[in-house]
Amino acid sequence: MRYILHQWAGLCSLRAGLGQVRLYEPATQDELWETLRSLERPPLILARGSNLVGADNAQAMPVLRLPKSAEFALVEQLGPCVFKLGAALSLLETAKLLAAKGCGGLAALAGIPGSLGGALAMNAGANGEEIAARVREMRGWDLRSNQPWNWRREQGGWGYRRSPIGKDILILETILELQPAHPEEEKAAIDAELRRRRLINPKGASAGSVFRNPDAQNPAGRLLELAGCKGLARGMFRVSQKHANWIINTERKPGSATDCRLLVNEMKARVLEKFAVELQCEWKWAAEL
Ligand SMILES: Cc1cc2nc3c(=O)[nH]c(=O)nc-3n(C[C@H](O)[C@H](O)[C@H](O)COP(=O)(O)OP(=O)(O)OC[C@H]3O[C@@H](n4cnc5c(N)ncnc54)[C@H](O)[C@@H]3O)c2cc1C
Known part of the structure; x- marks a missing residue:
């Protein structure tokens, strides 16, 4: 091939x-x-x-x-606010598209820069909302057993940045249930969320927050800041001065994954030493998949 x-x-x-x-x-x-x-x-x-x-x-x-081909980026309306959607669609274009059809509920997530498939695999969330709440069904393929894989809402399996999708499951499409909304109001909510993101996200190439928040009272960013992580650097990568739970590749040039791993390990070690809290990395590492 x-x-x-x-x-x-x-x-x-x-x-x-x-x-x-x-x-x-x-x-x-x-x-x-x-x-x-x-x-x-x-x-x-x-x-x-x-x-x-x-x-x-x-x-x-x-x-x-999955490319954004007709099959993997399909949009099919099944009910008033129920849609079958291909995994290759981006979260933002999905939110905009469904808003235009008078369906809302994705505005809070619209600034997450991933695909629908990626959002499902990670149970992407923002502003207290998660994609999981909108998912009725998922259809995929088990790459290891070469069998179809299907999931329905009653099967559960979601958690904070955790989904029922195993490592070798390729999601092909999902059925999302949204709620009726006024198209203009929903579009305004999406635009407001994008503006908010532009203000709060540090500038530079990144992969979003590095660590999960251990709990609501102790956001990872605060622990990392108090542990002196802001400004730590390795190779192309540096902990943002704006947000201690954020690594940026300032020059946007190819950097070594090993450097990145060492920097993440150092951040984790500092928090462990100072607060006896073991942070969990939110990212997926190709070397470990
Ligand atoms: C600036 C910035 C801000 C961010 N803000 C947030 C935020 O607020 N909230 C949040 O939750 N995340 C955030 N993220 C992280 C990221 O955008 C999300 O996790 C997103 O959902 C990942 O989607 P992706 O398409 O990029 O997936 P990828 O990064 O390509 O993949 C992520 C994982 O999903 C799996 N995967 C991808 N597609 C499929 C598929 N079709 N079937 C099965 N598995 C699949 C991959 O194997 C991998 O394990 C942010 C990232 C950046 C860069």
């Missing part, structure tokens, strides 16, 4: 990872099955790479990304 050789750094928003990947982007489900049959091992699933750190691997690993 056809693939493109890419450096990891070009595929993830933090620009981390000096290793190569063989990137497969099948446009149809038939091409997808053909790709999977041709591979020696299940590929790593990638979407927008906004929560993923690449790797410095010597050998090019197989990576699968």
